[in-house]
Amino acid sequence: MKNWSINKNRFEAFSDGVFAIAATLLILELRIPEPRVNLPDGGLTQGLLALWPLYIVYVASFATIGIMWMNHHALFHSVTRVSYPMMIFNLLLLMLVAFLPIAIEVLSKFGLSPAAVEFNGLIFLMIAIAYGILFYVAAPTIQGPRTFARYFRSWTFWDSVGAIGYLLGIAVARFSPIASIIIYSLVAVYYALPSATRALIASGQRNEG
Amino acid sequence: MKNWSINKNRFEAFSDGVFAIAATLLILELRIPEPRVNLPDGGLTQGLLALWPLYIVYVASFATIGIMWMNHHALFHSVTRVSYPMMIFNLLLLMLVAFLPIAIEVLSKFGLSPAAVEFNGLIFLMIAIAYGILFYVAAPTIQGPRTFARYFRSWTFWDSVGAIGYLLGIAVARFSPIASIIIYSLVAVYYALPSATRALIASGQRNEG
Amino acid sequence: MKNWSINKNRFEAFSDGVFAIAATLLILELRIPEPRVNLPDGGLTQGLLALWPLYIVYVASFATIGIMWMNHHALFHSVTRVSYPMMIFNLLLLMLVAFLPIAIEVLSKFGLSPAAVEFNGLIFLMIAIAYGILFYVAAPTIQGPRTFARYFRSWTFWDSVGAIGYLLGIAVARFSPIASIIIYSLVAVYYALPSATRALIASGQRNEG
Amino acid sequence: MKNWSINKNRFEAFSDGVFAIAATLLILELRIPEPRVNLPDGGLTQGLLALWPLYIVYVASFATIGIMWMNHHALFHSVTRVSYPMMIFNLLLLMLVAFLPIAIEVLSKFGLSPAAVEFNGLIFLMIAIAYGILFYVAAPTIQGPRTFARYFRSWTFWDSVGAIGYLLGIAVARFSPIASIIIYSLVAVYYALPSATRALIASGQRNEG
Numbered sequence: 001m002k003n004w005s006i007n008k009n010r011f012e013a014f015s016d017g018v019f020a021i022a023a024t025l026l027i028l029e030l031r032i033p034e035p036r037v038n039l040p041d042g043g044l045t046q047g048l049l050a051l052w053p054l055y056i057v058y059v060a061s062f063a064t065i066g067i068m069w070m071n072h073h074a075l076f077h078s079v080t081r082v083s084y085p086m087m088i089f090n091l092l093l094l095m096l097v098a099f100l101p102i103a104i105e106v107l108s109k110f111g112l113s114p115a116a117v118e119f120n121g122l123i124f125l126m127i128a129i130a131y132g133i134l135f136y137v138a139a140p141t142i143q144g145p146r147t148f149a150r151y152f153r154s155w156t157f158w159d160s161v162g163a164i165g166y167l168l169g170i171a172v173a174r175f176s177p178i179a180s181i182i183i184y185s186l187v188a189v190y191y192a193l194p195s196a197t198r199a200l201i202a203s204g205q206r207n208e209g
Numbered sequence: 210m211k212n213w214s215i216n217k218n219r220f221e222a223f224s225d226g227v228f229a230i231a232a233t234l235l236i237l238e239l240r241i242p243e244p245r246v247n248l249p250d251g252g253l254t255q256g257l258l259a260l261w262p263l264y265i266v267y268v269a270s271f272a273t274i275g276i277m278w279m280n281h282h283a284l285f286h287s288v289t290r291v292s293y294p295m296m297i298f299n300l301l302l303l304m305l306v307a308f309l310p311i312a313i314e315v316l317s318k319f320g321l322s323p324a325a326v327e328f329n330g331l332i333f334l335m336i337a338i339a340y341g342i343l344f345y346v347a348a349p350t351i352q353g354p355r356t357f358a359r360y361f362r363s364w365t366f367w368d369s370v371g372a373i374g375y376l377l378g379i380a381v382a383r384f385s386p387i388a389s390i391i392i393y394s395l396v397a398v399y400y401a402l403p404s405a406t407r408a409l410i411a412s413g414q415r416n417e418g
Numbered sequence: 419m420k421n422w423s424i425n426k427n428r429f430e431a432f433s434d435g436v437f438a439i440a441a442t443l444l445i446l447e448l449r450i451p452e453p454r455v456n457l458p459d460g461g462l463t464q465g466l467l468a469l470w471p472l473y474i475v476y477v478a479s480f481a482t483i484g485i486m487w488m489n490h491h492a493l494f495h496s497v498t499r500v501s502y503p504m505m506i507f508n509l510l511l512l513m514l515v516a517f518l519p520i521a522i523e524v525l526s527k528f529g530l531s532p533a534a535v536e537f538n539g540l541i542f543l544m545i546a547i548a549y550g551i552l553f554y555v556a557a558p559t560i561q562g563p564r565t566f567a568r569y570f571r572s573w574t575f576w577d578s579v580g581a582i583g584y585l586l587g588i589a590v591a592r593f594s595p596i597a598s599i600i601i602y603s604l605v606a607v608y609y610a611l612p613s614a615t616r617a618l619i620a621s622g623q624r625n626e627g
Numbered sequence: 628m629k630n631w632s633i634n635k636n637r638f639e640a641f642s643d644g645v646f647a648i649a650a651t652l653l654i655l656e657l658r659i660p661e662p663r664v665n666l667p668d669g670g671l672t673q674g675l676l677a678l679w680p681l682y683i684v685y686v687a688s689f690a691t692i693g694i695m696w697m698n699h700h701a702l703f704h705s706v707t708r709v710s711y712p713m714m715i716f717n718l719l720l721l722m723l724v725a726f727l728p729i730a731i732e733v734l735s736k737f738g739l740s741p742a743a744v745e746f747n748g749l750i751f752l753m754i755a756i757a758y759g760i761l762f763y764v765a766a767p768t769i770q771g772p773r774t775f776a777r778y779f780r781s782w783t784f785w786d787s788v789g790a791i792g793y794l795l796g797i798a799v800a801r802f803s804p805i806a807s808i809i810i811y812s813l814v815a816v817y818y819a820l821p822s823a824t825r826a827l828i829a830s831g832q833r834n835e836g
Contacts (some may be wrong), residue, residue: 009285010221010418012640016644017230017233017644019641019644020645023725024652025234025648025652025827027652027726027728027729028237030729032733034736041740043303048742062718062721062725063718066721073400077634091272091275098235098271099267105241105255110250110251113251115250116250119257193325208737219434219491222434223434226434226437227438227441231442234443234446237446251600296488300481300484303441304484306479307442307444307445311448315462315466318452319459319462322460322462324459324460425704428643431643432643434645435643436651439647443655505697513686516650516651524659527661527662528668531671533668539672578697
């Protein structure tokens with residue numbers, strides 16, 4: 001009974017495409033300063049060094065998309081049937097991931113101001129929430145009734161870190177924008193830590209074996 | 210007798226690529242305002258809030274591409290052989306989908322003016338028509354003579370909504386550009402409603418089973 | 419003996435990616451005019467209508483990439499083993515295809531001037547030549563000694579049209595830039611004509627059956 | 628025992644996507660000069676010819692990404708199981724490859740200055756190092772204990788050329804920026820030479836046979 005199922009390969013290919021493009025477009029919004037005639041090398045070396053907060057944001061954003069892709073991968077590795085609601089909430093997630101380059105543009109144009117850093121955190125937060133919803137929608141389709149509970153427990157653990165980190169970063173922005181972008185980076189580092197992901201993947205794999 | 214058939218996987222991969230890229234490029238054309246020195250935070254918060262009509266257009270456009278991709282997927286799920294005319298009209302559809310980011314650029318530069326909103330509606334309308342043509346071309350290749358009739362009937366139902374909505378949005382633009390972009394969004398919501406899509410997919414699946 | 423062969427799927431996926439992205443990026447270089455305060459609608463309607471030569475170039479360029487992709491597809495459908503030289507000359511072809519968006523940028527910035535149209539024709543010509551070389555390199559790997567001769571004959575026929583058309587367009591540019599872009603479009607139309615492609619695909623298919 | 632393995636197809640598809648997009652985005656950062664009213668053709672012909680150093684950098688960068696993709700392909704052709712560390716260091720490599728378009732932007736804006744060319748070389752160098760790390764991490768997973776040693780030896784040979792070339796280019800930049808970009812190009816030519824790649828692929832293939 002293959003009725004209703006959506007071709008998982010094409011679903012994943014489209015998602016992979018958006019993840020890969022959004023990550024690669026980030027750099028287009030990282031604007032380097034205009035040459036200044038009165039400085040040696042047009043002020044390039046100095047200008048590139050002054051962009052260091054943007055490099056942190058670039059790395060945090062690229063890593064966030066990359067890790068989101070890995071989570072997406074781990075989740076749908078275990079999903080055998082892509083339902084219609086999954087498709088809709090997947091589109092929502094992709095729409096927000098594709099929105100991320102604008103945060104780099106805002107930081108490029110307005111510098112490391114509190115509002116710019118809050119905007120960045122807000123997008124990260126919305127991505128985390130959208131992934132949480134997708135996770136919630138996709139989890140029950142994994143075979144076996146106990147799997148859902150296990151996934152739900154692991155979801156609580158995982159996404160809390162992201163949501164708390166982004167909320168903390170937004171709250172801190174008024175006092176220290178640099179602290180905010182460091183917090184965003186730490187969230188990415190947390191999710192890149194093997195142990196947690198191993199647990200997630202392992203819990204998915206156990207259902208297969 | 211596999212002669213004449215075109216590799217469906219590569220055909221779908223190329224189409225998926227254009228859909229995913231066009232959707233992700235939309236954000237590059239959403240231009241944020243320049244910093245203003247006489248305002249706190251350079252006027253960023255105020256400037257980002259003032260962009261709200263563009264966020265609606267962004268969501269409507271991203272959703273339209275996403276739904277178009279889902280329709281494309283549902284259609285070619287049932288098509289067993291990609292013919293040469295399908296390839297040509299598929300290129301036409303992709304060309305128009307790839308044209309959509311310019312509507313965001315126009316709205317970013319010219320604001321929510323009637324002409325900008327009409328231009329946006331015109332592109333949506335052309336995409337709907339191109340999909341209608343592709344649908345008409347692709348439908349007969351699905352096996353069984355009754356399938357075509359069933360698809361043709363469902364096509365009338367489906368694409369009418371898009372065409373009528375976009376025409377209505379264009380007609381209304383002179384009086385209220387905001388009403389137009391809300392209509393474009395409603396078209397996207399209509400197509401995202403599960404019932405209609407379910408009917409489309411189901412009619413395709415029935416032919417397989 | 420699978421030694422030396424390169425994974426054809428990944429080779430095709432990378433090529434498809436570049437074709438799809440280059441086609442979709444074209445629109446980013448099509449610059450719409452800035453709003454003018456003294457005109458109704460900021461001069462948008464007038465400005466969009468005045469861009470008509472660019473729409474022709476956009477369609478011709480998108481169609482050229484699309485058709486190039488179809489040819490690429492037809493060629494490698496018949497190639498069973500991707501050799502190292504094919505990979506290098508494929509990279510050369512992709513590098514030139516990815517260069518095409520700059521022709522749109524030149525035409526956007528400099529208008530329909532002879533030099534801009536010549537530059538456009540030159541890129542088209544280089545793409546045609548690169549495809550010719552790739553074709554020449556790839557053809558012998560198709561099984562059977564008579565296949566090469568058949569492919570070589572068909573190559574002469576096909577690529578002559580492109581090369582002659584582009585050379586003619588470049589020659590004509592000084593007298594009428596509009597004539598040039600119409601010639602470039604006619605080349606695309608010629609290659610989109612089913613008969614010719616059918617012949618190409620059929621000759622490849624005959625070798626398989 | 629398939630536990631812990633990550634879907635190699637999706638891993639490769641995501642990587643291919645970033646490689647293809649980064650290569651195709653290069654052209655967007657190659658800025659053509661603005662039209663000058665007092666020159667025939669707005670100074671286009673002259674302006675396009677004056678960009679010749681950027682064409683060299685474009686070709687070197689596109690070729691570097693293409694060759695990096697080929698190496699990536701050859702490496703993971705032999706890797707049977709994608710581990711978690713491979714995924715993280717692969718993300719690092721992709722992040723740096725996706726950073727390359729900004730080098731073109733710097734050279735477009737600041738011209739062929741020593742600092743711009745050093746910045747370009749630095750990115751190339753970081754890509755080479757990231758690939759070296761990925762190589763080191765991925766090599767042991769290839770079956771058989773002798774394979775690692777063979778790969779490590781071949782790595783020493785291969786990546787030394789890249790690292791030495793880029794360091795040389797950076798060192799030479801203060802005296803002759805043109806010499807630097809020629810050295811970067813020669814590194815690309817070296818890696819495109821069949822013999823070396825053949826050796827790499829062959830050593831991987833030997834393990835399979």
